[in-house]
Amino acid sequence: MIPAAFEYARPTSVDEALQAVAEGGEDVKIMAGGQSLIPVMRLRLAAPSTVVDLGRVAEMRGVRDDGDALVIGAMTTHAEVITDPLVAQHAKLIAEATETVADRQTRRRGTFGGALAHADPAGDLPAVALALDAEMVVAGPNGRRTVPASEFFVDYLTTTLDEGEILVEIRVPKLAGDWGVRYEKFNRVAQAWSIVAVAAAVRRENGHIAEARIGLTNMGPTPLRASATEAALNGAAASPDAVAAAARSAAEGTSPSSDLNAQADYREHLAQVLTRRAVTAAAGL
Amino acid sequence: MTQVSMRVDGVSYTDEVEPRTLLVHHLREALGKVGTVVGCDTSNCGACTVHLDGQAVKSCTVFAVQADGAEVTTIEGIGSQGDLHPVQKAFHEMHGLQCGFCTPGMIMASIDLLKENPNPSETEVREGIEGNLCRCTGYQNIVRAVQQAAGEMSGSSDTLGAQA
Numbered sequence A: 001m002i003p004a005a006f007e008y009a010r011p012t013s014v015d016e017a018l019q020a021v022a023e024g025g026e027d028v029k030i031m032a033g034g035q036s037l038i039p040v041m042r043l044r045l046a047a048p049s050t051v052v053d054l055g056r057v058a059e060m061r062g063v064r065d066d067g068d069a070l071v072i073g074a075m076t077t078h079a080e081v082i083t084d085p086l087v088a089q090h091a092k093l094i095a096e097a098t099e100t101v102a103d104r105q106t107r108r109r110g111t112f113g114g115a116l117a118h119a120d121p122a123g124d125l126p127a128v129a130l131a132l133d134a135e136m137v138v139a140g141p142n143g144r145r146t147v148p149a150s151e152f153f154v155d156y157l158t159t160t161l162d163e164g165e166i167l168v169e170i171r172v173p174k175l176a177g178d179w180g181v182r183y184e185k186f187n188r189v190a191q192a193w194s195i196v197a198v199a200a201a202v203r204r205e206n207g208h209i210a211e212a213r214i215g216l217t218n219m220g221p222t223p224l225r226a227s228a229t230e231a232a233l234n235g236a237a238a239s240p241d242a243v244a245a246a247a248r249s250a251a252e253g254t255s256p257s258s259d260l261n262a263q264a265d266y267r268e269h270l271a272q273v274l275t276r277r278a279v280t281a282a283a284g285l
Numbered sequence B: 001m002t003q004v005s006m007r008v009d010g011v012s013y014t015d016e017v018e019p020r021t022l023l024v025h026h027l028r029e030a031l032g033k034v035g036t037v038v039g040c041d042t043s044n045c046g047a048c049t050v051h052l053d054g055q056a057v058k059s060c061t062v063f064a065v066q067a068d069g070a071e072v073t074t075i076e077g078i079g080s081q082g083d084l085h086p087v088q089k090a091f092h093e094m095h096g097l098q099c100g101f102c103t104p105g106m107i108m109a110s111i112d113l114l115k116e117n118p119n120p121s122e123t124e125v126r127e128g129i130e131g132n133l134c135r136c137t138g139y140q141n142i143v144r145a146v147q148q149a150a151g152e153m154s155g156s157s158d159t160l161g162a163q164a
């Protein structure tokens, strides 16, 4: 279908973009890669009166090294993230998860920031941002603020972004020490969203697991950490048995939905199995 | 209306478009590039795949205004009747199509894949073109066609070397 008519703005800087968003009124929509927005506009599930296209805001694109953190511009495309040498070195988990997103063509347009701002519970990158303790740098009419991933995702398709605010870049703390990572995604057909997925980062020290960070995709309206499993793994032996035992609590505190793809109890089962697989692989077992 | 300029298959065009015009509709309806087709309403099928500044995209999920200033290549711009692109030739020879509706997109996605990975395994081909759906062939011959084209494109010097 053809989307409803709209006014189009194409700013070239963050300041211009903020102004365009402010002038766009109540029905303004920000467009990043458009890979989620255009489909819903085609189905007329969204009909914004103004679209502010961030595609030419060069300062929002690219990855830079900022000491103990990596800074990923919100407009960096999935394809760019996958091939970026800094991401490969310091945040491999993001690259691994991004490779599972959608398909080749969609990854060429879709962006890291767009996927986070969209906050789809089945989206692969929010759980990764949460597991890595990423921080969102948000620009608004009154300047910039930084929001930790743990506070950014509020509800189904909802973030703390206020009207008039733009997600500019994402700060990802570098993992220091001997970390292994793995993203385990379960879906059934090509280019499909996660039924459940698990993002794991594990630090090993002297044959033990010193620290584990586990993000869950699609186990509730927002991404979640598998806190009980993380706690059980802290200081545990780096052995398949210890990992399997800890993974049994992966679904604790989650509230998965039941839909055409899976019932809630099946999702709970998947969370345990995928957590075991992801942690086992991340721990190099 | 917004003015957009783009080079499509080597020819420059400047037109007035409504911002809501999808690139695929602009290509087909304003520029007559009907080789590129629309197969779905949900950004899934990939039939509309074209190259935007050298990269495969779903042209039903890009507004024409976003392609302002860009170089677009469609299935009509990669070869000619007498001089098919190696991927076109391989789809023909390996029977990589039945009804042919998915073929323009399959070929554009495959060219993009081969640029990145000139010698893909069967699994890599299947994953590389996962954004394109075919309702006829069962994919078997499509995968064969892409691998044959890969051999011809990257291995042509090898083959010559082997023969010499």
Ligand SMILES: Cc1cc2nc3c(=O)[nH]c(=O)nc-3n(C[C@H](O)[C@H](O)[C@H](O)COP(=O)(O)OP(=O)(O)OC[C@H]3O[C@@H](n4cnc5c(N)ncnc54)[C@H](O)[C@@H]3O)c2cc1C
Residues within 6 Å of the ligand: A029, A030, A031, A032, A033, A034, A035, A036, A037, A038, A039, A054, A074, A100, A101, A102, A103, A106, A109, A110, A111, A112, A113, A114, A115, A117, A118, A122, A123, A124, A125, A161, A165, A166, A167, A168, A191, A192, A193, A194, B042, B043, B044
């Ligand atoms: C066929 C298909 C399959 C897909 N499969 C997957 C999958 O398996 N896993 C997955 O994670 N995703 C999947 N996606 C979604 C894809 O990852 C999108 O790219 C992503 O969700 C949105 O990114 P975008 O840059 O295209 O954002 P857009 O579509 O442009 O925007 C999405 C939303 O975020 C808002 N927004 C975007 N950027 C900003 C910003 N900087 N500041 C404030 N608000 C902003 C927009 O206003 C809009 O509401 C799929 C998409 C398609 C079409």
Ligand code: FES
Residues within 6 Å of the ligand: B037, B038, B039, B040, B041, B042, B043, B044, B045, B046, B047, B048, B049, B058, B059, B060, B061
């Ligand atoms: S027409 Fe189906 S993906 Fe574009």
Ligand code: FES
Residues within 6 Å of the ligand: B096, B097, B098, B099, B100, B101, B102, B103, B133, B134, B135, B136, B137
């Ligand atoms: S040949 Fe008919 S859809 Fe692929």
